[in-house]
Amino acid sequence: MTMSETLRAPAAPAAAAQPPTPGQILRRRILGHWSLMGGLAVLGLILLLAVLAPFVAPDDPYRQDLMERLVPPVWNAEGSWAHPLGTDHLGRDYLSRLLYGARVSLLIGFAAALGSGVIGTTLGVCAGYFRGRVDMVVTFLVTVRLSTPVVLVALAVVALFGGSLEVVILVLSALLWDRFAIVMRTSTIQATSQDYVLAAQAVGCSVPRIIFGEILPNVLNNLIIVATLEMAHAILLEAALSFLGLGVQPPLPSWGLMVAEGRSNLFFEPWLIAIPGVALFLLVLAINLVGDGVRDVTAPDGRT
Amino acid sequence: MLAYSLKRLLLAVLVAVTVSVGSFALLRAAGDPAVAMAGHSATASDIEFIRETYGFNRPLPVQYADWLVKALQGDFGESLYFRMPVSRMLADKLPTTMTLGGLALAFALCVGLPLGIIAAIRPNSWIDRTALLISVTGQAMPTFWFALVLVVLFSITFPLLPPSGSGTWKHFVMPTVVLGYYATPAIMRLTRAGMLEVLASDYIRTARAKGLHPAVVLLKHALRNAVIPVVSLSAVQFGFMLGGSVVVETVFALHGTGQLAWESISRSDLPTVQAIVLVLSSFYVVLSLIADLLNAWLDPRIRVA
Numbered sequence: 216m217t218m219s220e221t222l223r224a225p226a227a228p229a230a231a232a233q234p235p236t237p238g239q240i241l242r243r244r245i246l247g248h249w250s251l252m253g254g255l256a257v258l259g260l261i262l263l264l265a266v267l268a269p270f271v272a273p274d275d276p277y278r279q280d281l282m283e284r285l286v287p288p289v290w291n292a293e294g295s296w297a298h299p300l301g302t303d304h305l306g307r308d309y310l311s312r313l314l315y316g317a318r319v320s321l322l323i324g325f326a327a328a329l330g331s332g333v334i335g336t337t338l339g340v341c342a343g344y345f346r347g348r349v350d351m352v353v354t355f356l357v358t359v360r361l362s363t364p365v366v367l368v369a370l371a372v373v374a375l376f377g378g379s380l381e382v383v384i385l386v387l388s389a390l391l392w393d394r395f396a397i398v399m400r401t402s403t404i405q406a407t408s409q410d411y412v413l414a415a416q417a418v419g420c421s422v423p424r425i426i427f428g429e430i431l432p433n434v435l436n437n438l439i440i441v442a443t444l445e446m447a448h449a450i451l452l453e454a455a456l457s458f459l460g461l462g463v464q465p466p467l468p469s470w471g472l473m474v475a476e477g478r479s480n481l482f483f484e485p486w487l488i489a490i491p492g493v494a495l496f497l498l499v500l501a502i503n504l505v506g507d508g509v510r511d512v513t514a515p516d517g518r519t
Numbered sequence: 520m521l522a523y524s525l526k527r528l529l530l531a532v533l534v535a536v537t538v539s540v541g542s543f544a545l546l547r548a549a550g551d552p553a554v555a556m557a558g559h560s561a562t563a564s565d566i567e568f569i570r571e572t573y574g575f576n577r578p579l580p581v582q583y584a585d586w587l588v589k590a591l592q593g594d595f596g597e598s599l600y601f602r603m604p605v606s607r608m609l610a611d612k613l614p615t616t617m618t619l620g621g622l623a624l625a626f627a628l629c630v631g632l633p634l635g636i637i638a639a640i641r642p643n644s645w646i647d648r649t650a651l652l653i654s655v656t657g658q659a660m661p662t663f664w665f666a667l668v669l670v671v672l673f674s675i676t677f678p679l680l681p682p683s684g685s686g687t688w689k690h691f692v693m694p695t696v697v698l699g700y701y702a703t704p705a706i707m708r709l710t711r712a713g714m715l716e717v718l719a720s721d722y723i724r725t726a727r728a729k730g731l732h733p734a735v736v737l738l739k740h741a742l743r744n745a746v747i748p749v750v751s752l753s754a755v756q757f758g759f760m761l762g763g764s765v766v767v768e769t770v771f772a773l774h775g776t777g778q779l780a781w782e783s784i785s786r787s788d789l790p791t792v793q794a795i796v797l798v799l800s801s802f803y804v805v806l807s808l809i810a811d812l813l814n815a816w817l818d819p820r821i822r823v824a
Contacts, residue, residue, distance in 0.1 A: 319626065339716035359537045361755075364762025364796065364801045367780055371545065371792055374784045451661055455766050458663045459781060474664055485671055498657035507655075 218504045251508020257501035265317035272306035273299070276315040276468050281306050288486050298488055303473070306478060309487075312468040313494055317375060319469045320450050320498060321382055327449035328442045330388025335395020340426060342396070343403025351398060360393045369452065370461045376465045383456065385450045387449045398441050404433035409433075438512035443506030447499045455494055523815055531808040535801055539590075543583050544797040546789050586793075595794035600786045605794045608779065613798075615685055615776035616768070619694055622762045626699030627706050632749070633711025633734060636742065639718060648713070654704035662763075666697045666770040685771035695769045698764060702756045709752055711717035713745035747817050753808035 235243070244249060264271060280302070287293050288301040289310070301310040342353035372386045406412060406431065415425045431438075454471030456462030463474075465471040470491040477487025544615075553570040554561075561569075570576050574585070589596070596607035630653075638647040673693065674682035680689055717723060718741055726736045768777035776795055783791035 225538065247665065321791065355530070355533065356536075358534050358807075359541070361807070362534055362538050362800045363541065364799045365766045365801070366764055367784075367792075367796055367799065368545070370781065370784050372797070374787065375546075375548075383660065447659070453661055454661050459766065459769060459782065468746075471661070471663070474661075481667065481671060482675060486663065487669075490669050492661065492668070494560050495661050495664065499661075501656055503655060 235297050241512065245508075248345075248506045248508050248512055251512060254501045254504025257497060259504060261317055261498055261501070262321060264314055268311075268314040268318060272308075274310035274311045274316045275312040276307060277466055279305045279307055282425065285480065285484055285487075287484070288490070290314065290336075291486075299485060301484075303476060303487060308491060311434060312472075312473060313490060316468040316470045316473060318453065319380070319463055319467060320453065321386070322493070323380065323453045323463075324385045324446040324450040324502070327387035327391060327453075328446040330384065330440070331390075331392040331440055331449075332395050333447055334388065335392030335398050338392070339399025340394040340403045340430065343400040344407055344422075344426060346404075349401070357393050357396050360390070363390070365390050365452070366455065369456060370459065373456060373461045378456075378462055380463060380467075383453055383462055386454060391445050391448060394445060395438075396439050398437050399434060399479075402437045403430055406433045408428045436509060440506050440510050443500070443502050443509070447502040447506070450495070450502070452501055479483070520815065524531065524812055527808060527811050527815075531804050535804045538800040538804070539797055542793055542800070543586060545796075546793050547579065554808065565624075571683065576689050579636065590794070590797060596790040598783070598788055598791045599786045599793070600783070605791050608791065608796060609776065612774060612776045614819055615773060615778060616761060616764055619691060619698060619764055619768070619773065619775060620757055622691060622695040623698035623702060623760050624694050624757050628701070628753065630702045631706030632710055632746075635707040636714055636737075636745075638707070639714030639745075640737070647711075650707055653665045657700050657704040660700075660806060661768050662697055662701055663770050665682050665700065666767060669693045669697065670770075683770075684747040685773045685775075688804050690773065691772070692763075693775055697770075698767045699761055701763070702760060706749060706752060706758065709749055710745065713748055714741060716746045717741045736796075747814060750817065751810035751814045754806045754813070755803075758799075758806040761802055762799050774792075 223392070257511055278492040283298070283302050283306040284304060286295070286298050286302040286306075289296055289299045293300075298308050298310070300313060303312065311476045338353045338356065342350040359382065368391060369386050373382055376382045412425060412429050415429050420428070453462055453469065453476070457471030458475045463472060465472060473491040474495075477484065479488050551576050553566050553573070576581065577585075586596075593606050595609070597603065598605050598608060601608065601777040634646070634653065636652040638644075641647060657706045670682045670693070673680045680692055681687075684690055723736060723741055727733075727739050731740075764775060765777035765781055767773070769774045769781050772778065777798070780792060782788075783795070
């Protein structure tokens with residue numbers, strides 16, 4: 216990446232007794248990339264806590280206790296360890312709701328990235344491989360998609376079909392595929408002009424064999440980068456929709472919904488919006504760092 | 520240039536037509552509009568009457584054509600909630616959203632351009648790292664949450680700015696910062712990448728070698744080429760912000776199209792929602808058309824290829 220690294224590149228293998236294998240090089244680059252490791256650690260921790268929520272949560276996230284309403288977190292003078300992050304306006308344990316809320320965010324993030332990834336990658340790879348009319352149609356579809364205001368259409372659809380997890384995931388999948396299509400189209404065009412694809416075509420490989428065996432493995436890093444971006448995007452959009460009351464519906468704990476519910480207590484209980492907000496920020500930050508890290512680590516010019 | 524412009528214009532028209540079909544179909548997919556208009560306590564004959572009056576019993580393509588022709592003349596029908604022409608409501612709210620979008624874009628450019636340029640001149644310096652931090656934070660911060668944090672800071676802790684409403688310039692400060700910050704990272708990253716690429720090119724080396732003042736090289740030679748992609752990005756971002764202002768306008772109770780859209784969606788006021796989606800999409804189509812034409816005019820390589 217930097218000048219000194221590129222200059223060192225040709226000398227390094229000669230100096231070593233045994234040249235490192237590509238796998239070793241990749242491993243060393245991943246381990247040496249602190250923001251990628253940091254992002255992976257935070258993401259892994261949130262994922263672990265979300266999966267283990269039934270075991271680590273101190274309380275039932277739905278159990279209301281009107282005698283214990285708006286208890287402040289433990290770092291506050293009036294806080295207690297019975298509710299480490301306090302309780303909300305209905306006396307529900309905030310830490311438990313936060314942990315279960317991570318499940319909603321992660322589920323929607325993964326599912327929407329997967330759904331939009333399948334749509335966008337199919338369109339992009341077809342456009343990039345077949346070119347011509349297919350390319351024209353896909354480019355047109357991408358332009359149409361970009362012209363639709365995402366938040367507005369998502370709000371309208373959720374309002375029409377009801378705010379369930381499935382509807383939110385489907386809407387986001389149907390709206391966030393544009394970047395997958397654009398990036399996959401460009402990457403496929405580049406990969407298709409390579410000699411190994413020409414060779415595969417020359418020996419008479421079938422089109423699915425070329426796409427799945429030759430092209431997809433070589434554009435995988437770009438696919439992962441876009442997937443992290445769209446996962447972060449989907450999580451933020453879900454939170455915004457839920458915040459506006461047209462996403463995941465109560466009493467399900469969603470971080471966006473928790474901020475919305477805490478909004479009326481903004482004056483005296485600011486931690487109610489601070490805690491889920493920080494959680495959202497950290498999760499999205501971690502995902503973005505992983506995406507940026509994957510881009511740095513797999514960039515061909517930085518390979519040393 | 521003419522051939523390119525015509526081709527691009529044709530594409531824009533096709534996209535606009537497709538979007539209008541989409542927004543029409545989406546809201547018709549929701550169910551029978553006559554039932555929605557009649558309300559809960561309506562009898563079957565009431566619904567039939569509404570269906571007759573508003574022409575919902577005609578074939579869908581006819582209804583669509585009718586709606587589109589009227590929309591092109593500025594007639595978006597009547598709001599189901601306010602019982603007044605949607606076009607009048609839009610004319611009332613659009614200036615607020617436009618002002619907000621314009622201010623937010625100006626904010627993003629004022630922050631993003633200088634930071635991107637300085638970051639490119641001194642890569643890996645502290646200012647480059649600060650710029651990176653600003654952009655990484657901006658991409659991860661939920662807009663509605665950032666808005667609430669600002670309200671806590673500047674309306675509650677230090678009561679300097681009004682937390683909601685519209686009217687004076689003070690009401691626009693926080694919404695502008697929130698919406699503008701959302702658009703800043705993209706502009707900053709593109710400026711930095713463009714500058715880095717241009718600064719490494721041969722003609723910059725030539726300009727430096729013949730002894731031009733570094734500031735002249737930077738501003739006259741490098742910046743001109745580096746900002747070409749930023750111009751088109753800005754237009755596109757402006758379009759995104761018009762659609763994305765829903766969240767910000769709702770949090771700050773700013774009376775623009777975004778807030779109107781959210782309220783109309785909650786009230787299932789279909790004609791209003793349809794009109795807002797169509798108007799904002801058309802704006803985006805026009806803006807991206809302008810951006811592409813501007814790009815082609817600034818950079819001859821695009822229109823020739």
